[in-house]
């Protein structure tokens with residue numbers, strides 16, 4: 001990162017990197033959870049859910065990419081070991097339901113992950129509002145995406161038989 005870009009960050013850079021890494025881990029876990037669930041589920045409405053899970057899984061990976069780039073830009077290191085993703089994440093990982101036809105559980109688990117992401121990004125964009133505008137913008141953009149995700153899943157959940 002350039003000299004001026006560094007100067008405008010008023011927040012503690014290590015703390016920013018740590019917050020970005022927590023979000024990075026959560027995005028990776030959401031990406032994996034949604035993708036694996038899309039492969040696993042069966043049943044009446046499974047095809048619709050599968051398409052949405054695949055699309056959102058790709059979105060979460062894109063979120064991870066944005067966060068990784070900001071971490072690197074700030075001179076930090078994105079989580080390098082796979083098992084550290086679990087311990088670094090805040091929202092965590094829910095494995096797909098043991099019954100692949102339990103689509104209600106799928107919706108509930110995704111809604112839980114999205115709610116946690118929304119709360120976390122809301123808090124983080126507030127936290128860096130005045131001390132790191134670039135990072136704040138990233139958290140804000142991701143917040144907007146997760147708000148849309150939650151809405152989509154609430155509708156899907158309401159339409160499940």
Ligand SMILES: [Fe+2]
Pocket residue numbers: 027030059060063117142145146
């Ligand atoms: Fe995300």
Ligand SMILES: [Fe+2]
Pocket residue numbers: 056060114117145146149
């Ligand atoms: Fe999401």
